[in-house]
Amino acid sequence: MTTVEPRPAAVRRVVRPAAAGVDPARWPDVAAPRDASRARTAVTAAVVRRALDRLPLRARYADGTEAGRGGPLLEIHAPRAFHARIGARGLIGFGESYMAGEWDAPDLAGALTVLAAHAADLIPAPLQRLRGLWAPRQPGARRNTPEGARANIGHHYDLSNDLFALFLDDTLTYSSAVFHRLPARWDELAAAQHRKIDRLLDLAQVSDGTRLLEIGTGWGELAIRAAARGAHVTSLTLSREQRDLARARVHDAALTDLVDIELCDYREARGTYDAVVSVEMVEAVGEEFWPVYFRTLDDRLAPGGRAALQAITMPHDRMLATRDTYTWIQKYVFPGGRLPSVEAVAEAVRDHTRLTVTRRDGFGAHYAETLRLWRQRFAERAEDVAGLGFDHTFRRMWNLYLAYSEAGFRSGYLDVQQYLLTKEAPAR
Template sequence: MLLLSNLLTKFVRNGSLHLTDATGKRHVFGGKGPGPEVHVKLHDKALHTKLFLNPELHAGEAYMDGTLTFEQGSSVYDFLYLFSINRAGLGAHRSQKLLRGLWRALKRRQQANPAKVAAANARHHYDLSTDLYRLFLDEGLNYSCAFFEHPETDTLEEAQRNKLRRIAAKLKLEPGMRVAEIGSGWGSLAIELAKNGADVTAINVSPEQLRIARERAAEAGLSDRIAFRELDYRALEGHFDRVVSVGMMEHVGIGHFDDYFAKIAALLTEDGYAFVHCIGRMTPPGTTGPFIRKYIFPGGYVPALSEVFAATERVGMWIDDMEVLRLHYYYTIKHWRERFEARRSEAAALYDERFCRMWEFYLCAVELGFLNGSNMVFQLLLSGKRDAVPIVRDFMVETLRKA
């Protein structure tokens, strides 16, 4: 317990952590700055060492296993909120600096995503029961950042429709345009673009998502305008007026960024351009947290903008436009977390209690990463030709007004 106490003393400054260790002894850490008062109990002596060595992974696993519990009204959200406002102190501890150095050394290996591995990684998350996702997503099953024009009053459904309309406006679609969508989810964006007159080729490596997407396109009467294909992005061929990628780049892996942008460039017609929507970080390049990497998104990585722009420079693409959405994903995931909590018993019936705790830990952690951490979302327009995108940005607003 001595090593863990040393770590927590340096880590927790804002708010306070009241910890009952596995022997029943009580400890209090922090209290020097504003923040929540969180009460935690450990039920396994092995956690005294595990939490010191790798707190980000083992705290989540212990919560999943029931060997880390909360007392006096505290919750996993409170615990992770306390973590999020003290994160700088954790990273400054010598043990964590050494651990992060090891992660950086293994970064490219952890994110190696050749086609077969990429497909397996995607299916790990996206081939879960669609009924699970229906518990907390909007009716269109949009599993990416929404756009909240009025954060306090917009429903999740309204915010996701806002997002789809804004993407269509940025694409400046004309009837008959050919659009390639890389990573098509459950089909909402492909359906939106087809409604705007485009002929869409939408690719995905998740059979479950493709099955639902095809059903939804048929229900919308758009099966003749959308071709859903089970295909890795590297295998797609042809030329398209627009290429769209929403929430896909996070799964590419840093060693494949050049391949990703080179493929987008190769798919575009001479006058075409691409739209890329991706989670990013406002800090220098880093690594994927161990809990997220092991349980939620194996092979995934949130890039720094410096890594993104270095890749587009090497490939020779123009960055025609960029928009940064800073808090929109916080509001989105807040809706998801609250909806999941409200229907938690249904999730437990689909899976089990351990799965529910894993999902709670995941949703809380990513929500707070957008509130108190370095995460944001960026949207890029890219082209090979400098004037493929109108040189006055007002065209997006004008298209929205006409919609």
């Protein structure tokens, strides 16, 4: 699932036994990590300890010593390996250390929420300014060219439809829901997903006879719900697994005359539509292709048309500071992924389209709750996940991904927006 990248000169590969229970063929950098020099590891340990001592967190080391001001517990089982990984690979090393079982947290999302809330100041300012020297940089192979995008999407969405079905609700909707109340219960999730979808369709004024383009199919619930209104839907995806299941679900709903699901890159879309809907797709586009993505919305939308988007956003200053950094999420979960800021979306729309941002609504707390429900469901069905062939390391990776994402929204570091973009009709 991962590739071994060229080793920077500043770090060295240490030959040592594979981390317990980790398959070195599937997880080479988890099993036998790139190790930092002793000096760099010592500096990292000091920096980490200094950061922890300022946080409302309780870090407990294997020798019984503790750091932090109290709060969610972080248990560091293998301090030497933990610091060496962070010294060599930064936050990628932090994630790989969790995958290897070198640290844990009884309340993982709670501990990560504390870290996310202090993301901007965890690293001392002098080191922040030197980020270009120590932070891993984006590999060129992960660019979202038409060929690269297919590989990147396949890495995540073609894992297994059965895997996603284990922790998603019956709508198979893999994006933030909109709840009536918080906190929410599992049995409220499907209705909350329909509420989210209906809000987007209402924003785009989708009704009987609407020609609708959907960029990013998911497993077909939005297309089915739009077609139930009488819309004629063309839905685009790069995931074969999603396409096949979405087509089967459209068939079961007796809507094949209204829904066409194509294996097609958004850049290859043709035709003119009354409305465009795209849910949490811009995050997979990559920053260099945001202008192309928004121009596509403009080009495909008829004059007077409306586009409704749902997008995850991050603070603009953090987006700029980390724009070239290669992250743990990008390496293991969403290769090629990149979150925009609200400012970046506004700029791309203003500078590259004839569209207008007419409305924007944020509801990040609802995404935190959606992720909490997914994570709990995933944990409850861990044996079923193992039965599908996903090993212990994968399960820890996925648990960290869900908790890491939940923490981003709980801390306010991340948000999710619904946008309405409009295209003015020509004057008569």
